[in-house]
Amino acid sequence: MQANTPSKTGRWKLWMALLLLVVTTLVIVAIPVFVIMPFKAQTSAGLEWSYWLRRVSPWITITASVMALAFGIKLWRGARWWSRIALPIFLAPILAATWFAHQNHFEWMFNPLPNAAYATVAEANFVNDNDMVLAVEINGEAVAYPVRQMAYHHVVSDVVGGKPITATY
Amino acid sequence: MWESEIEGKKLTFHLAGINNQNFIMRDDETGTWWQQVSGEAMHGAFKGRQLTNVFTDEITFAVWKREHPNGRVLRPDDRVSKNYEAANWEEEYEKLRVVVPVDPNDKLKPRALIAGIVVNNQPIAYAMEALRQQRLILNVIDATPIFIALGEDNKSVRAFERKVEGRTLEFFVKENQFVDAETGSTWDFTGKAISGALAGKQLKKISVLKDYWFDWKIYHPDTSVYTANQ
Numbered sequence: 001m002q003a004n005t006p007s008k009t010g011r012w013k014l015w016m017a018l019l020l021l022v023v024t025t026l027v028i029v030a031i032p033v034f035v036i037m038p039f040k041a042q043t044s045a046g047l048e049w050s051y052w053l054r055r056v057s058p059w060i061t062i063t064a065s066v067m068a069l070a071f072g073i074k075l076w077r078g079a080r081w082w083s084r085i086a087l088p089i090f091l092a093p094i095l096a097a098t099w100f101a102h103q104n105h106f107e108w109m110f111n112p113l114p115n116a117a118y119a120t121v122a123e124a125n126f127v128n129d130n131d132m133v134l135a136v137e138i139n140g141e142a143v144a145y146p147v148r149q150m151a152y153h154h155v156v157s158d159v160v161g162g163k164p165i166t167a168t169y
Numbered sequence: 170m171w172e173s174e175i176e177g178k179k180l181t182f183h184l185a186g187i188n189n190q191n192f193i194m195r196d197d198e199t200g201t202w203w204q205q206v207s208g209e210a211m212h213g214a215f216k217g218r219q220l221t222n223v224f225t226d227e228i229t230f231a232v233w234k235r236e237h238p239n240g241r242v243l244r245p246d247d248r249v250s251k252n253y254e255a256a257n258w259e260e261e262y263e264k265l266r267v268v269v270p271v272d273p274n275d276k277l278k279p280r281a282l283i284a285g286i287v288v289n290n291q292p293i294a295y296a297m298e299a300l301r302q303q304r305l306i307l308n309v310i311d312a313t314p315i316f317i318a319l320g321e322d323n324k325s326v327r328a329f330e331r332k333v334e335g336r337t338l339e340f341f342v343k344e345n346q347f348v349d350a351e352t353g354s355t356w357d358f359t360g361k362a363i364s365g366a367l368a369g370k371q372l373k374k375i376s377v378l379k380d381y382w383f384d385w386k387i388y389h390p391d392t393s394v395y396t397a398n399q
Contacts, residue, residue: 036186036193047188051202051212054185106184108191111249115330118241121234125243128256129231132324133242133377134170136225144233144241148254149245154184154192156243157173165223166174167180167243168194168205 006074014071018090021064021071025097028057033105061098068094113153118143139164145169171208189387197316206380207388228325229377237361276396279383284326285392286375288313292389294382298398299397300326304342306332314338315375320335320358321345326379329360330373 006014032050035043072087079087097165119126125134126146133144139161150156158165173179178198185195192207201213208220226233233240245253273314277283283294288310295306295317305318314337317328331338331349340356347356347364354365360372378385386392 004267027223032186032217036188038187040187042188042354047186047193048212049198050186054215055200065202065373104183104185106186110184111246111252112183113246117244119244121238122243124230124234126347127230127242129229130322130324131230131256132227133172133230134225135233135237136223137237137240138223142233142237143243144230144237144240145243146230147227148256149243152249152253153215153246155182155194157181163223164179166171166173166194166220168170168182 011075014075015090018068018071018075019104021068023091025061025064025094025101028053028060029097032057046158058102061094061101065094066119101159110154113156116156116158134167134169136160136165136167138165170223170225172223175215175218175220191241191384191387199399204388206384222376224326224374224376226327228320228327229322231322232320232325232358272309275382275386276394277382279381281382282380283380283385284317284328285378285380285385285389285396286315286317286328287389288315288375292385292392294322294385294389294392295395295396296382296397297326299395300399305340305347307339308395315341316347317375318342318347318358319334325358326377327358327360328375329376330375331372333367333370333372 032053035050036047068091072091075083075087132147134147134150135142135144139159143158143160143169145156147169150167154169156167158167173181180196180198182196182203183195184192185202186193188204188211190203193211194203194205196203199214201215202211203209203220204211208222210216210218224240229378240297277296283291284297284300285294289312291311293308293310299315300306300319301323305316307316312313314331315328317325317326317330322327331340336351338351339349340349342348343355348354349367352366354362354367356362356372360374362368362370382394
């Protein structure tokens with residue numbers, strides 16, 4: 001056995017630590033997804049938990065990934081073939097959870113509209129006379145946001161009559 | 170619709186979640202979570218604060234373009250427009266389920282459409298069914314005389330304070346226009362008198378939120394309700 005490789009009990013502890021990191025990262029990202037799911041009633045306590053987990057999970061998962069990689073490197077040295085197969089199986093969910101913690105999965109379902117474009121009344125053949133629009137008028141500038149588009153994007157940033165506004169539906 | 174600035178800070182909002190079928194938005198600058206329907210900060214640096222409301226009309230495109238021929242209209246995003254709701258989305262949505270508890274004493278079904286207004290902190294929900302039957306409803310809410318009316322398109326709803334220069338006016342509908350009983354002046358759907366003794370006067374607009382009864386009630390638990398059979 002090489003001098004810089006962990007002892008048998010040391011290896012066992014590192015494997016346990018890796019398992020703990022897998023469970024922690026998965027639970028941290030899964031709880032908010034589960035609590036703030038559409039078509040489900042939410043409680044204020046559940047929302048508060050989700051808010052905090054969404055807030056801290058990007059950092060916790062990165063820390064967990066760094067730790068898991070360090071443990072993995074230690075375990076790789078002097079490892080038997082089955083340990084070398086097991087290592088990626090432990091690391092993959094941690095890295096996946098880290099990636100997920102940095103995503104906004106709600107915007108996968110409803111794409112945002114960062115560079116909203118506008119048409120004149122004459123050009124607006126994409127909206128029917130009988131379609132509902134949300135309309136604002138500020139300092140003489142009038143803008144219509146068709147509800148069918150807003151029901152998908154939900155949030156559109158704009159400046160109307162010099163005032164920055166957020167159209168929501 | 171909300172002003173993007175609060176306390177001198179301009180915020181950029183993104184969709185961040187769902188709370189009892191109304192979405193949550195998150196601002197990039199502080200990470201605060203905001204409730205879309207109320208503009209209220211639920212969690213984060215701005216908790217307890219509220220965004221400033223921007224007066225919004227919810228009307229048909231036909232009514233809007235007649236009033237604003239020089240306005241601009243949000244274009245669809247061609248990359249995702251296949252995901253937009255179908256033209257008959259309003260009927261489809263009425264079939265969706267409601268997950269919040271339903272009060273058995275309610276006069277309206279959870280997904281009944283209402284036009285909600287708030288006058289002097291007093292919320293009232295008018296059933297769209299009642300507006301379809303009556304076209305125009307006169308009310309006095311906490312000493313403020315108002316009227317709420319359905320447009321000729323059967324979809325657009327507007328509400329106004331019916332007081333001009335200290336005088337309360339009683340309105341009725343005549344050939345898709347409003348007439349006040351006191352002076353016989355004719356008013357259009359924007360709340361402006363277009364002929365008669367009061368020509369040129371503008372009624373004060375009250376913002377109307379078209380909503381489902383169940384959603385309105387969550388955010389206005391002390392609301393009154395006006396239904397067709399009352």
